Amino acid sequence: MRFQALNIPAFGPFTGKHLDLSAGAGKLEIIYGANEAGKSSLLRAISTLLFGFGSRTTDDFLHPYGELRVGATIEHEGRLLTCLRRKGNKNTLRDGADAVLVAEDDLLAVAPIANQQVFEVMFGLDAERLKRGGDELLAGHGEFGQLLFSAAAGIEGLHSILAGLDGEAAELFRPRSSTARISRLLTDYDGQRKRARDAQVTPHELGELRERKELVQRRLGEVRRDTAAASSEKERLNRIRTSLGLLGEQRLVLSQLEPLAGVAPLRERFADEYAGARQDLSMNEAGRLGLRQRVARLEAEVAEIQYSEPLLAHEPSIEARYQRLGAEQKAQADLPKLRGNASAMEAELSALLSDLGEPPGLEDVARLRVPAAESKLAANLTTEHAELSANLRNASALAGELAVEVEQDAERLGGLAPARPMAGLEQALRIETLPDARRRDLDKRAKAAEVRMADEVRLLPWPGSIEELLAAAVPSEATVADWRRRLDAAAVDGREAEKAQEEAARDLARQETSLRRLEGRRAMATLSGLADRREHRAQGWQAVRQSWLERSGQAAAEFLGETGAEPARLAQAYEEAVSKADAVADELREHADEVAQVAQAEQEAGFAREKLAACSEELARKDAAKQALQAEWSALWAPWGVPASEPSQMAEWLRRRAALAERARELDLMRSELERSTAQEEAAAEELRQAIGLVTGATPEQGSTLAMLRGQAVTLLEEQKKLAAARQNLEGQLSAARRKLATVQRKESTAREELAAWQDRWSQLVERLKLNGAAEPASVQELLQLRSQITTRHSEYTQTRTRIDGILRDSAKFESDTRAVVELAAPALAGSGAMDAVREMYRQLAVHRKARDLAASKQEDLAAEKAKLEALDNELVRLQAVLTSMVAEAGCASDSEVPTRMAEWSAKQAGQAKLAQIQQALAAIAAGRTLEALAEEARGVETDEIPGRLESVEQTRTALEQERDELIREDSALSQKLVGFEGRTEARDAAADLQSTRAALLEESENYVRLRLAEQLLRSAIDEFRRKSTGKLLERSSQIFAALTLDSFEGLKLEYGSDAKGSVILVGVRPDRRTVPVGGMSEGTRDQLYLALRIASLEVYFEKNQAIPLIADDILVNFDDARAAAALGALSGLARHTQVLLFTHHRHMVELAGQHLEPADFVTYRLEKLESAG
Template identity: 30%
Template sequence: MKLVRLLLQAFGPFTNKVVDFSTGSTNLHLIYGPNEAGKSSALRAMTDLRFGIPVRSSDVFVHAASDLSIGGVFLNQSGQRIGLVRRKGKGVTLARLNVETEQPDTSLAVEGALERELTGGLERSEFEAMFGLNHARLREGGKLLLAGEGDLGSALFEASAGTRGILALLAALDVDAKKLYSPHGRAQNAVMNEARRQLEEQRQAWRQAQTKPADWQALNRAHESARTALDEVTQALETLRRGENELTELRTVEPLLREHDRLVAELRSLAGIPDLAENAREERLKAEQALARAEQDRKEAEHELEQCATALAVLVLEPLLLQHADAIERLVSEASAAAHHRVEIQQQTVVIDRMTSTLEMRVGRIVLGREVDEILRAVPSDADRGLLDTHLAQVSRLGDRLQEYQQRADTLDEAMKLEVEAEPVLADQTVRQALATTIRHAQSLGDVIRQRADLDRQIRELEGQFALALSDLSTDSEQALRSAHPILDAQIAFTKQELSGVEDRQRAARDEYQLVGRDLDEQRLRHRQLAAEGEVVTADTLRLARVRRDDAWALIRQAYIERSQDTEQSGHRFDADRTLPDAFEAAEREADRQADLLRADAKRAAGFEECSMRIEQMEARRSELERQMDALAAQYGEVLARWGRQIGQAGLPDLAPETLHEWQGRRQDALQLAERMEALRTDRHRLLTQVAESASSIAEVLRTLGQSVDEKRVRDLQGLSSLIEQGLKWEKHTVQAEAEHSARARATKQQQVERDKLNRLLTETKAELERHLSALQEWQARLYLPANTTPEAVKARLTELDELVRHHSTSSEAQQRKAHLQAILDDLRKQGDRVAALLSESAPEDLDHFVDALRKRLLVARESAQARAVLIRDQTRAQEKKRLAELAQSAQEAICMQLCAVAGVPTIDQLPELEEAAARKREAQRNLSLLQDQLARASSRSEEELRTRLASRDAFTLESERDRCRAEIERREHEQASARQAEEQARRDLFAVDTSDRAAIAREAMESAAARYRSAIRPWARLRFAHTLLQEALNRFREQAQAPMVSAASSFFSLMTGGAYERLVTDESEDRPVLCAQRTGGTRIRIEEMSEGTADQLYLALRLAALELRRSSHPQMPLVLDDALITSDDERAANILRALAQFAENGQVMIFTHHRHLIDVAHSALGDQGFVSHTL
């Protein structure tokens, strides 16, 4: 259905937005929307209205998902207006809309037929593929055309269905099928090929795995024998190794037992030595060293005590100074600042004297004979000063503002006077409207010069093509073409079929005649070859010989036995050269001879007979074929004669049916060229008439407006643009004059409003200024100023009073500071007297000297007290050190006595020798224990058993026995290796014929390969079937749609390229037909030779042609283009717009763009009436 109105009630950024497609007289709509204006949302809305709003819609950023709503008013095939509204939700989301109120109408139902008419019976993806085209898909279509190298079938199919990559899809299907199966023997990577190869290999392995039971039993007995021999050798070898291990064990323990005996003897000799601790010597040495160190520490402590007592005796202390140290330090600290205070008191005295004289001088300047305090009482308070400052500021500000208002009023008065004098005179509005109408009508004609040139060029091209067509048709004029009466294609096809049938039968007869001739020559050659080998006897010749023999015998019976015939006469009749008996004998011999020859060479005889029979049959067939060819030649001549009479009656040239069919097609093309030429001439005449009328109308209006017009321009085609330009310039000048007039009127009005406002402001400002001046008059007497003093004088007096107050404040602060410092000095004197009393001394006369002396005495007293504390600390530490040394000395002496008691000696000097003997005893015991552990680890036998086995053996005997045992072991190991090798070989032979495992594995591998083969057959068959179906559909579509689609696309492509390409043609000179474009001069350009932009135009032309051919199946479906012209320059865009305008004559076309200049391009290419523009 055709969309008339799009109601964006709540969708994306839109709220109650209406796009009306019913305006204008054309179906070509150009929808412009700047960036972020909602162009993409409007595009989605047109599709969602027909097919439903998706669940995950991206247009919910303004309105809630449940509030999304799109409406539309459509025209059905009968021209009835139908309103529909779509909401977001589940279930049925489409409802009827009242076309008058544009509100949902629940009384109307949405029928299934109506919904099918809305969607065209398509899915969303099919609709977007067929009727939607954006820039990316346009570029992709052009690239696919270039990649397909002009393949006709894929180009037409992809453009018609809106699909992409048909050739790539076919190639992918073929590649996927070859991954499963490849017919080439070398392709073993395919699944089915590999499975088949593995199946054959495993089947062969399974067959080879079969064996006989007798063979298996023989090999099993051989393996058992070899295993028994290996076990015997292994058992003997184990016995020898056990003997070798025993000898090695005895050889190992023999020296250990000797060392055991030596250690036992040594321990018996040391039995009287006491068992001392292992660290007895270290403890003794440690006690002796500690005892010596304690004695040394005691002596050092006694020396330190003597030194501390001597130093304490010479120290001198002042306890009163240390007791009152804080008071002394405070006095010293404050006394250091007293000198600075005395200097500052003198400075403050000077300041006070200077400030007093300054105050008296400033008071005299203000009012003579007044005291300072009296003048200070006249100084306003902070609140009064704030009011005074406000009045002074307002007086100054209002005075400046009053002056500014007065200047502005004077300036406005002067400007209003000048505006009245410069008022322009405007033209008549009716004449202006007439000029605008004539200019718009002339502009709607477009570029008339180019149109005239295009029409002339097209007419010349068509005339050349028409002349060439007449030449190709061997016709002099168009009238001759029209006088001919074409024969129906059915009649041509019937005659062609009839002639073709006769020709086929003639061809078949000639071919058979030639084949029979070649076979006859071969049979004759074979017949001669068989005859050349010698006499040939056949069954027929033998039969004839036997018939002759039987005839002779019958004559003999008649002549000699029955006597019914004459002997001589019968013999002469049978054989003129012999008597009847001789002739019979000769006939009998001949029959017997041929019978013998036939038995001896029956094969050659049969071949000779067969060859003779075939020669006879072939000669008969050749005669029959000659008669048949003569009849077919007569029939062919009769058909040609009847065809000649038929085309003669129709006034057609004497041509064969096939050639006449092509001639009639070219005749129709030539007549179409003639019709197109006539239509172009009519268009050119109409264009010239419209141009002349427009030029005359514009010139007449310009003369009415008083403009000079060149008459040559009125009669000249190129003068229309000059007249339009002149009219536009006048209109622009008039618009500017009107704008200036309106601006002056608005300015005058604004100036008057401003002048009234200034008058009001002047009055208000003067009143406020008078109020503030009155307030200032009340302060003038208090400030000792005369009446009517200016605000500047008031400000100066206030400044003088501020200075007076500041100097008075400074003087007061100096007096206060002086009194404060004097109080500090008096307090310092009192502190000095108190400190002297605390020290039991008299009050000082010179405080500074007293303070310095106290500071030095306090420093000395503190140093003496600190030294006394250090000496007392050292004395205490020395006493503690002496005490600890005495305790340590007593403890170490006790340890030494304990060590002597343990060793059983009276003095400590005897301990070293005894400690050395005890160490030897401990070492012997430790070695004996280690030796016993070694014996236990070396042998599990007891000591007595080992001594028993070693009783009659020494080390040499043990070595000899072990060497003999090792030699026997080496010999047995060689035997074991040979036996193991024999057993391994027998076991491998037995395993090789044990088919239970190998056969099962091979059988399992066979089943696995067969399963893989069976599982791959169905996918491979589907892929091959899909490839075949798609290829067949591609071929059928090419055969059915080639002529109409290429013809329709030629018109669009010629418009899009501005006539650079006159039509599209097919080239069938190669294996596959390809699509080419023919330039104006007849040059053919293949698609892969085109630029990307031209390929894009070709793809768009094919899409338009496909939609044109399928319009009946989807009537009134709009073609929607989204920024499809984004990369086209203005000229190419204008050409494409012309092609779309032609397509829009029978259907609705909507072009969405965010480029504003495309509207200007459309205006210049199509005029105002050629399209309808909308703005989002």
């Protein structure tokens, strides 16, 4: 089966699109689309076409439900089917024109897989499923059977499935487990069976139960009354014990309040206010004493402070003089140095003037000054003269060198050989022939194809040659397909007839079983049988009565059929007799229509026998027709000596024959291409010989090969190219040298002209400066620098003399100003120097200014303290008035009586509060009685005797409560037994519970057996698959795994595991023969191992089964480039067995395929470039 085309009229993002897959036969088909291009929608479209739309779909966002369509053209064994699938509940499969219904069987005939889950699991693979497969390898610890089975079936989580089956079974039952469900049900079953036995009660026991119940109820009433009386006495004693103490406290408090009866009340905050007023008065007196002491101390300190008013009056003048003192000191210090500098400058100027040839006097120095413009011009002209002289020298030297170079280049150019015409040689070299690698590859492929075709003819099988095979007029694929339908129809008819016969046999067995069951039930439940059961029950009752009343065992021995039996044995036998009699009576009432049912069952059994005979005849007829058809099918192939296998196998035979024919055509094409290549090479060699002869004058020999001739021609062309390049290079050099020589000669002439112009400007400058006109620029420049130095030093000398005069003038003024201030502010310093006087006055000014500031601060503090003292005096008057008022309010004659008055009132308040608390507690204890009644109840009772009486009452009450609880439980149990016996509900309930538990136990046991059987069957299937598939599948898996891992693994092999079961595990083999278990492989390597197993399993599967397309969705997204390329090669190999559709949205995968696969091994489809269906 393969998809030849996908047609998507309306589905998801697609509208009227068509994807032609016919060019991908035998190739890896890569379907590429960027994100949002519709790759996922196309994948869903394939599954939807094969198995129908779901009840809900997410692909209706562009097209409404009623317009959704997806279709394809499918080819299978020569048969083509073009169909569409629409959204709907029935009749959803239609032909390609959407006009005629198509039967689902027609689709199944070309797409032979009916189960969507099987298709997606076995023939679908994506990156997530690949990763889960790698994780399963790790979880299974490399157990080989599980790996093979999982990879072949596409089932991820096989280890988890086995563990799940084991876990579910263990939840149902485990040896020595009490929590498993079956264990719990067994425990419940045993308890319920005992309860059912215990539910049987005799009439004698019934009478005893009723008498016991009456006795229990009478005693229960007495105990309840006695318990209530004991509880009342306990409450009374507790009440008296609690109230005795409180009553004593009440008497004590009343006696304490009696002397305070005449104490008048005070305000609530009187005591706090009185204490606060007394405290404020004490603090006031202490504060006033401290303030008077501080005022006296401050007055004395102010009187002791002394300072000079005249000195402070001249504070600005003194500070001004002190600020000038630093500058004056510096000037006096600089004066000797300035005078020395002036003398040195005079001597230096005299020496410079002498060097210049001028008189030593400084009066005429100003006339030596050179204007700045003239000095700058002289410097510029000096620099310009040097540059112009250098330019002239350089130009002259370069012109001589270039003249020599021009002469040498002209000589070399004349010595080169002449050029030869090469057009014919180049044209002969451009003649195209088949590349040697391609020719060798064609020859190799042709020989390999011949060998492979011969092998395939032998394996086909075919008794003759390949030419006879291709010429034989064997049946067509259409004929085989028709015969397959006929044989399949005959097989289906045979299976249906066999199924009908089996169904008829099962129906007959059911009818006969039902009949036997009805007959058996009718024989068991009869009136005579009921009479016998009742007589046996009566005999048992007589035995019980005789044994109970007369103490005789004769009747019991007759009833039991034995002598000396225990009473318990007689009771059990009687219970069984009663149960059996009741059961027979119930069954008779239930099966009153038994006879009618038996007759009906016999009639239905007769019909079933007739139907079975008819079905057996039909089966024999179908088998005969099938054998005749099979003989005719075998005769169809007899003329060619080909054994007639199944039509599907013969279709495969025809397909392989067609493939051989295609390979034969490809072989013919390769041979034709090789012959054309030989002719082209001979023509090209002849033309090259002629062209070489024209160039060299000597034609090469006839035996020269094309490669030798081409090498000689290429050598000649390279020599001519080198000669032409050398000529062109020399001509360029000569032309460039001549242009440079002309340019340099022009620069030389210009330099001479510029030097003459400079000489004119220089002569004019020398004349203005009154210098010798023939002086060189360097000498003139040196003279000008000396004159500039003299004028500069003279200016510095003048500035120094001016500074000396200023210092002397400022010093005299500072002296006179200082003397005037000293006379007014500090006459005592009149004999000191000016700078010393200034320093001393500034020091005294700081001292007297500090004394003045301190006196002012003390005066401020003194004023503040006096104000505080005055405020405290006023507060003292107020506090005294407040205390006088409070003494009068308390009714006291003096202030000393007030504390006693407050203490009396406080004691009276405390006593009244305590009395109220006691009376409130007594009222709570009295519980509605008056306090007088409570006191009367406690009168005469001693406190010491209460605990003993309470203990006695409590013991009595506890014993009565225990007896009451036991009587209540006994009464409840007796009631339940009486109800169960009288209504027989307890026995029936016990039986129902027992039956329900038995059914649950049976169901869980069946589930347990089913789970263990499923686990065992799955393990057996895994082992069977491993045993049958180990050889070829392991070999092919090793080859693919080595390729996928880029030969970092040499292959795979089997080893025995270390577990107790000796499991066979799969390990990887390194090139150095070291083995690596699955657990030691990286995650990526495990994914590649799983992919190798899947590909190898599919290849082996398709050797014996019909080919189904493999749908792979971006499975290489996590592979690096090299391993992804190897995987593409493996998928390309699988594509020779079945159609492989690789979906991806990674452009890089397409590029890798182009780089690493042959163009004939893959084809790419772009989703963005789908054709519009027309």
